[in-house]
Amino acid sequence: MPAQGKKYIEAGRKFDKARLYPAAEAVDLVRRLATARFEETVELAVRLGVDPRRADQIVRGTVALPAGTGKDVRVAVFATGAAAAEARDAGADFVGSDDLVARVQDEGFVAFDIAIASPDMMAKVGRLGRVLGPRGLMPNPKTGTVTTDVGKAVSEFKAGRVEYRTDKVGNVHVPVGKVSFESSRLAENVRAVVDELVRVRPSAAKGRYVRSITLSSTMGPGVKVDPARVRAEEELAAAS
Secondary structure, three states: OOOOOHHHHHHHOOOOOOOOEOHHHHHHHHHHHOOOOOOOEEEEEEEEOOOOOOHHHOOEEEEEOOOOOOOOOOEEEEOOHHHHHHHHHHOOOEEEOHHHHHHHHHHOOOOOOEEEEOHHHHHHHHHHHHHHHHHOOOOOHHHOOEOOOHHHHHHHHHHOEEEEEOOOOOEEEEEEEEOOOOHHHHHHHHHHHHHHHHHOOOOOOOOOOEEEEEEEEOOOOOEEEOHHHHHHHHHHHHHO
């Protein structure tokens, strides 16, 4: 494990690492503790009470962030005809069929963040599993990236729809914006992700589902968030 830098250690002394903070307070802390010279991303990590080794407990999908991600998302679309035209009109960065498949397969081209495919293209796109799979780029109906409405999908991902999936130990990592965002907007994105994870809770998951929530910036320490108060804060904000 690499040694922690001086700034990281100093930032860790400025708050109580054992405390569970309300989401709004945690967001403020993460923004204040971000000291890098570049604009850091705010990352949300949620530990779920699931066993991802079991297919019926894998948590996977997409969620629209109300405030967006603050990132220019590059989208590649595998489609032909009218679907390809819709993708271009929606702002897709790369659109193609056999030519795009060949470019990925022969050249290892993966200069995009999201890959979307029309259903009729999946027989060919399926051959790209070895290239796209390890990078989390393989189109999948469960994440809305295999669809007949490619134009809508492109627009949503460009606007701030992000994918989520449990890792090998049941953690979900999602970028929820930039440290330059207003705290209220970051907190709104955090609540949107937590709401979505609760909504898709597998019926096979038993016991406590949301085990822990942590917020951090790219180079900053993790701040623990109180899971019990995230949704309560949302209800309070809606009522005010």
